[in-house]
Amino acid sequence: MDEHESNTEPDAPNAFEVTRRTVIETGTAALLLTTLPHAVFAASPVDDNEPPPPPVKVELQINGHSHSLTLDPRTTLLDALREHLALTGSKKGCDHGQCGACTVLIEGRRINSCLTLAVIHDGQSVTTIEGLATGDNLHPMQTAFVEHDGFQCGYCTSGQICSAIGMLAESRQGMPSYVTGDLTQPAAELTDVEIRERMSGNICRCAAYPNIVAAIKQAAGMPT
């Protein structure tokens, strides 16, 4: 168990360190400045014009390690992972639960980490893309994505992989989907149509969908 230091200044920037992320974020901010009306800024995640609310203490088991955090209660689980724990594998795509890039597993179930607050998950276990490999051995789903070229730009990939792992667990538990023919039967065969429907919460703008389906089938032990 490695205890991380409590972060009492959740929004403090990291001095002057320039990383690939800060460059990308600066670039994104510049782009937003040129394309979006003023009102969008009023809707930014944290409004700097008001005093911060009382902080909350949150304990999370992330990828098998215990983390104690002191957070602004507004902090989404995604922002807790990315901004407070430097686990930047989970991506912020739309930040509104529409793209699936932020998908993580809570107690083994897939959710959109952008649409929940970290404090709601106090005491629960979170698995992110960083927690899937064992040492240098990739998770079978990661291996399958590499072997089947299940991505191009890679931005949606960590969400796709976490979602696919959650999806296979749901399928093994016999959970139905919208395209399941007979709901009264305990389990639906995991056809291509089933996989596509069950993965519809993960958008890939590079449209690597055929290869993602093939990768999932391999990881599920099905002929591809």
Added chain:
Amino acid sequence: MRAFTYQRAGSAADAAAAAVKPGAKIIAGGTNLLDLMKLQVETPSYLVDINRLPLDKIEDTADGGLRIGALVRNSDLAADPRVRQRYGVLGRALLAGASAQLRNKATTGGNLLQRTRCYYFYDVTKPCNKRNPGSGCAALAGFNRIHAILGTSEHCIATHPSDMAVAMRALDANVETVNRDGETKTIPIAEFHRLPGNTPEIETSLKPGEIITAVTLPSPPPGVQVYRKVRDRASYAFALVSVAAIVDSTRGRIRSARLAFGGLAHKPWRVAQAEQGLVNASADTATFNTAANAVLEGARGFGGNDFKIPLTRRTLHSMLAEITRT
């Protein structure tokens, strides 16, 4: 997101007591509320987390129905063997909604309380009587392809976005609530959601501080249960028109039918006259047309959504023909 104070509720009555504070909001799955808070459409100053309350059970009731706890997640409800065996229309409707990730989070109570997806409700720079009472309705003369054709008012033409609620309307579900004094109440789902009228900001019959604890389903009525959703994408999109149908028929003759519609109004839409006209009726085009006429009585388009009138008619016709074919 605006600042709020976070509190975890110890009991449903506690949550109800906390919820009467000015600016308080209950949070469960949060998939709709946090989305709206990020946009500052919702700006609670006090957030009451009810996720730890023991409201996550699905139980058999004495009359052969089901009692679904308010915190049962949409995915768990859809996967429940009793729902799959006896309430197929509800299972299908749940699975037609959102994505798997969202269904793993979204709750039964929260699904009923979700807000409209009207673009102008979401856009804080535009007038919206629901978000900002008295400011006007930008959808009336705006881009209104997804908007209501039934039960509208000059103040609001938003639709209720839920699939689950449409199936529950067909099943005559009841919504159980508790208030801060611990008093419980049962609200028939027909009376739970409201039409916009001149107060579109008031969407349900819940009183301040009244919390949903469960939804009960009576024993299933006889007949085939079907949910059909017509939408712009095959998956992960809101309904343009959806129909929850429970039809009991044999050899081309309809004994009874229940029809609830989504995507058409500010609440799941059901017309008793349409269903009465189907009792002991021959399953033919004339009968289906009569039913569609009754459902669409008073329907009115606003330009972009005019297509919903014939689309509803055709969807209903197609469903009834398919169900009564055998």
